[in-house]
Amino acid sequence: xxxxxxxxxxxxxxxxxxxxxxxxxxxxxxxxxxxxxxxxxxxxxxxxxxxxxxxxxxxxxxxxxxxxxxxxxxxxxxxxxxxxxxxxxxxxxxxxxxxxxxxxxxxxxxxxxxxxxxxxxxxxxxxxxxxxxxxxxxxxxxxxxxxxxxxxxxxxxxxxxxxxxxxxxxxxxxxxxxxxxxxxxxxxxxxxxxxxxxxxxxxxxxxxxxxxxxxxxxxxxxxxxx
Amino acid sequence: xxxxxxxxxxxxxxxxxxxxxxxxxxxxxxxxxxxxxxxxxxxxxxxxxxxxxxxxxxxxxxxxxxxxxxxxxxxxxxxxxxxxxxxxxxxxxxxxxxxxxxxxxxxxxxxxxxxxxxxxxxxxxxxxxxxxxxxxxxxxxxxxxxxxxxxxxxxxxxxxxxxxxxxxxxxxxxxxxxxxxxxxxxxxxxxxxxxxxxxxxxxxxxxxxxxxxxxxxxxxxxxxxxxxxxxxx
Numbered sequence: 001x002x003x004x005x006x007x008x009x010x011x012x013x014x015x016x017x018x019x020x021x022x023x024x025x026x027x028x029x030x031x032x033x034x035x036x037x038x039x040x041x042x043x044x045x046x047x048x049x050x051x052x053x054x055x056x057x058x059x060x061x062x063x064x065x066x067x068x069x070x071x072x073x074x075x076x077x078x079x080x081x082x083x084x085x086x087x088x089x090x091x092x093x094x095x096x097x098x099x100x101x102x103x104x105x106x107x108x109x110x111x112x113x114x115x116x117x118x119x120x121x122x123x124x125x126x127x128x129x130x131x132x133x134x135x136x137x138x139x140x141x142x143x144x145x146x147x148x149x150x151x152x153x154x155x156x157x158x159x160x161x162x163x164x165x166x167x168x169x170x171x172x173x174x175x176x177x178x179x180x181x182x183x184x185x186x187x188x189x190x191x192x193x194x195x196x197x198x199x200x201x202x203x204x205x206x207x208x209x210x211x212x213x214x215x216x217x218x219x220x221x222x223x224x225x226x
Numbered sequence: 227x228x229x230x231x232x233x234x235x236x237x238x239x240x241x242x243x244x245x246x247x248x249x250x251x252x253x254x255x256x257x258x259x260x261x262x263x264x265x266x267x268x269x270x271x272x273x274x275x276x277x278x279x280x281x282x283x284x285x286x287x288x289x290x291x292x293x294x295x296x297x298x299x300x301x302x303x304x305x306x307x308x309x310x311x312x313x314x315x316x317x318x319x320x321x322x323x324x325x326x327x328x329x330x331x332x333x334x335x336x337x338x339x340x341x342x343x344x345x346x347x348x349x350x351x352x353x354x355x356x357x358x359x360x361x362x363x364x365x366x367x368x369x370x371x372x373x374x375x376x377x378x379x380x381x382x383x384x385x386x387x388x389x390x391x392x393x394x395x396x397x398x399x400x401x402x403x404x405x406x407x408x409x410x411x412x413x414x415x416x417x418x419x420x421x422x423x424x425x426x427x428x429x430x431x432x433x434x435x436x437x438x439x440x441x442x443x444x445x446x447x448x449x450x451x452x453x454x455x456x457x458x459x
Contacts, residue, residue, distance in 0.1 A: 054358055084362045090355035093377055103363045139303075150363055 005029045006051070006154060006185070009062035009068065012209075013046055020046050021057070022209030028082075028154045029186040033176075035196050036189045037214050038206035043191040045087075047206065048156040051187070053078030075211070083152040089143030089157040091131035096123055096142055099131045103150040113149060121145030121175065137168025144175045154185035161195050168196060229347060230356055232355040237431035247408075252436055255413035258326050258404075259315045262333035266388065270341030275371060276445030277342070278349035279357065284365065289346065295339035303335050308402045324405035329413070332399035337389035344388060348381025395437055 011024040018042035028034065028051075029204045038044045049055040053075040061068040062078065092099050100114045120140045126134065131142060140160060144186065149157055161169045179188055182219055188196055193203070193214070205214035240248050276282075277289055309315050311323040311331075322328045360370035362433050375382060397415035404411030406420060414433045421430040 054361070079361055080364065082357070086355050086359070088355075089361040090353060092356070092359070092373065102360075102365075105364065146363065190273060 005065065006078075007063040007068075008081070009061050011017070011050055012046065012058045013050060013055070013070075014058055019209055021050075022201055024060075024209065026051070026204065026205065026211055026213045028186070028187060029096050030153070030185050031180060031183045032202065033180050033186040033188065033196075033200045034194060034202045034204060035200035035203050035214070036187060036206060036211075037191070037193055038189070041190075042206050044206055045158055047083060048158055048189055051078065052084035052156055054084060083147050083150055083155045084161065085143050085147060085155065085157045086199040087162055088136075089139050091139060091142070092150065094131060095128050096134070097127050097151060099142060100146055100149055101120045103146045108195040117149045120148055120178075122171065132167070137164050137171065140164070140168070140172050141175060144172070144179070147171070148179065152184070154187065155179065155188075156187045158189050159191065160188060161190065161192055173199065233427045233431055237427035237435060240428060240432045241435065245432075248432055249286055251414060251417045251433065252414050253328070253409070254409075255394055255415075258329045258400075258413060259333055259390060261326075262330045262337055262393055263390055264387070265330070266334045266341055268340045270338050270385075271375065271382070273343050274342045274345035274349055276375070277346050278352075286436055292339045292342045292346070296343055298336075298339075299398060300336055300396040300400075301330075301402065304399035304402030307332050307335065307399070311403070316425070323403065324407060324411060326404065326411055328403035329400050329411060332403045333393040333396070336396060336399060337393045340389040340392055341385050344385035345378075345382055348378040348385065351381070352378050380448070383448055383451065387448060391441060391444070394440070 006028040008027070009025045011021050011026075012019070013021040019214060020041075022049055024043075026034070026036075026047070036044055036047075044224070046055065050057045050060070050071075056075070057071055060071050060171075062071060062074050063069065064077070064081075090103060098120070101110055102119045104110055104113055118127050121144060123138070123145060125187055127140065129141070134142060144160075145166055156175070164172065173195065176186065176188070176196075181200065186199075188200070190196065203214040204211050236301060277292075278286060307328065308323065311318045311320065311328055312321070312408055322331070352374060356374055360373045361367075365373060377389055395415055397419050400406075400411070400413050401416050401419065404413070404416065406412050406416040412420070418430040418433050421427065421433075
């Protein structure tokens with residue numbers, strides 16, 4: 001995969017009179033996991049969507065190695081190299097295989113790659129099941145396997161363990177660890193900070209539209225790769 | 227006037243015997259209406275997608291306009307284009323009046339608002355994450371649009387069938403713009419109107435049977451597809 005580094009500086013975004021992001025700065029590096037905290041409505045999701053090229057900021061620059069560029073000149077690049085996973089992943093109308101195959105470009109050996117992704121995500125038993133019939137945890141695994149097939153440089157995950165039981169959470173965390181070990185840059189936005197204690201390298205907090213260091217987490221959870 | 231049973235029997239015989247005049251009328255109807263649908267559908271879907279997906283000045287006005295145009299009578303559309311295409315009209319030099327092209331233009335004007343309004347509702351109802359997921363998984367705008375169309379395919383089929391049902395059965399616009407010329411612009415509804423005014427009900431009923439069969443088949447097909455989807459097949 002691409003060993004990319006992204007440096008976002010001075011990201012600002014307002015919705016009407018409300019300035020959600022003032023001057024947010026954040027770096028993404030290959031194999032590094034950043035954990036982002038922040039209160040509800042602090043702009044975490046907005047920041048992630050901007051970083052993934054899905055939303056236009058009012059101002060801000062991105063540097064991916066060749067010097068800072070205004071966002072409008074690199075939104076397409078961001079869309080191509082940074083993948084955003086919704087808190088509740090959207091499943092296309094079709095089975096698990098179809099959803100995995102969607103992430104593949106034409107001409108690649110789809111069958112083999114889909115089989116590999118099914119194995120990676122522990123989804124073999126439900127390969128032909130309608131994706132929308134899966135449970136929340138299974139959907140998250142499918143979304144991660146789909147992202148894994150896509151091979152972006154970085155993944156931005158919005159509350160990836162929200163509303164999960166302990167078993168589903170452990171499996172999801174194991175997959176996230178696997179992604180990190182494979183060299184993906186990860187940015188995880190979550191209220192459940194302690195879930196990721198064994199995973200993150202940097203902890204940041206978004207408050208008052210700016211990003212700063214976060215307080216250490218009190219609780220820990222051990223991640224076991226299933 | 228013949229008894230109704232005898233008229234229906236005659237109508238069925240006309241259909242089954244392959245009466246060339248009758249089937250010629252049916253062919254003209256389908257040629258004109260399908261051409262109108264083929265021309266209108268891509269633009270209508272793109273318009274509906276743009277109205278559902280982008281914010282731009284006048285968007286809400288356009289949505290209201292297309293919804294209002296749904297109920298415009300076919301004869302008013304016919305009259306408008308008649309005035310435009312008639313010899314004294316601004317487009318008179320094109321010499322299109324009383325041609326199949328004029329009928330196609332009138333039917334495009336009739337089906338376009340239906341296609342836009344119904345497709346727009348389907349796009350609007352779709353989860354916005356569908357577009358974002360497609361894009362973040364590497365789909366370009368065109369592939370992402372086709373993905374959305376696949377997601378809302380039953381809504382789009384419903385729009386296509388509703389629009390086709392409206393134009394294949396409309397008489398006002400076809401009569402005014404086509405002129406009801408036999409073997410050229412006489413289609414099913416104008417033929418039914420003419421034969422009924424002459425007291426010749428057999429051909430009118432035969433053509434009515436074709437329209438009813440078409441409507442029934444299309445509705446049954448749509449229901450079958452929806453049931454298959456619900457049962458996850």
